[in-house]
Amino acid sequence: MHQGCKIHIENLNLTIGKQSILKDINICIPEGKITVIIGPSGCGKTTLLKTLNRLTDLYPEMKVSGSIVIDDQNVLESGQDITEIRKKMGLLSQRPYPLPMNIFNNVAFGLRISGRLSKRILHKRVQHYLEQANLWEEVKNRLHEPASKLSIGQQQRLCLARGLAVDPEIILADEPTSALDPISSQTIEHKFLELRGKYTIVLVTHFLQQAQRIADNVVFMYLGEVIEQGPSDEFFNNPQQEHTKHYLKGMFN
């Protein structure tokens, strides 16, 4: 089962007090594919995503057990260099959180903290990643304006560029299009399809159509449990579990 898994989650449990948020999760996230996690609100999708790069550390009330193995390294083991692990994963959150600085520095931030670069190379790299995120043309003449002046859609693409700039292997995306207009959403979706292969993408979404459009692999969660997981075609055309069938018919929510 380890074969081909970029991220291997085993017996993952997460509790807040007596409440169980994630129950005995076992997932294999294949390398270079888009894995989409779907499920109704409050089923633990976002929390699962946050345990992957240990953002759960920010919330002391969350108790995590089990193992998440990424490249033979258990992320949850204490004593791991958490900043190094996080560099492997770029995060796109539900709404963009640009850094309080200008557009150029937003992308340069990650490059700078990973090591010193000459001005020329830094500029080249920033341009490269802004192009990757389809933002360069729109901002090339205003690189020194504050990022706060960009529209939400542009900010989200800036966050994508910023995330790609630290050269991650995995992209974690938490409903990255839910605050965006349809066109910006489409840009992000297309981008994901282009980036597939080079990056392992884990996308949380509550749009079934979005999942259908871009997923290679689907994980369906309900009330903190993984109900069903598998390749996209099988999942949508021939679901095995009752819950999944109900959800796909739109009988939840």
Place this chain on the structure above:
Amino acid sequence: MRKTSRIEERFFRVLMFFSTAFIAISLLLIVFSIVYKGLPSLSWEMLTQEPKGGFYFGKEGGILNAILGSFYLAIGATLLAMLIAIPVALFINVHLRKYKKSTNFIRFLLDLMWGVPSIVYGAFAFGVMIYLGVRTSLLAGIITVTLFIIPIMIRSFDEVLKTIPNGLLESTFSLGATLSETSYRVVLRQCIPGFITSILLSFGRAIGDAAAVMFTAGFTDSIPTSLNQPAATLPLSIFFQLSSPIPEVKARAYTSALVLTVIILLISIFARYFSRKYEKNKIRF
């Protein structure tokens, strides 16, 4: 039902209007009385000279000693307090963010320190000075005032830092930033406009306080040239002149008060201008 709610609405509107008017009128009255009583004695000599022999009997001289003394003291104390307050505030809000019990305990201690009157800080510092056998000096004044404004500064920084959304921290950590890189390169930038207001508030307390400096910085007619010399301050200058029976000297007390008010006003305007430069980078959530 509709009628009562309409009366209620009107009642609170009127109440709000009167409260606001009350504050505005109080402020105007204070400023007016200071200007009215202080302006006639305001002269170039007042601002640019030290007190001469007969100054406290209404003769020539000025309050330059107190103006400069107050500036040295307030600027020194504010800078020193910032050196301590910024790291502590960031530490509580970024590094210790998840340890609610410890942070609440630290906040409780700071609130207690905030509640201690400045005269107590003065008395405590005076006791230490006697024990060490040192005399009143600018340095002793600066240290005492620093101690007294630190809790004010940390707690007001703290309130600004609390507005940082978890999402911004999560994004920054996800880029592989350490806690300190997050604190000093991201969080601090986001908070600069709020911090400037906090620093201004602390500066105002530092320059306006008489009790903490009375026994520590002392009072003198000369301008301090080193940290070891005593220094005069505007609040004490007001205090000594106002307690004089001579009308000319009393009038000069108001002039000193006018100078103090104008200094605080100028600093506010300067701080506003400065913080606006950083406001544009701030992300609105």
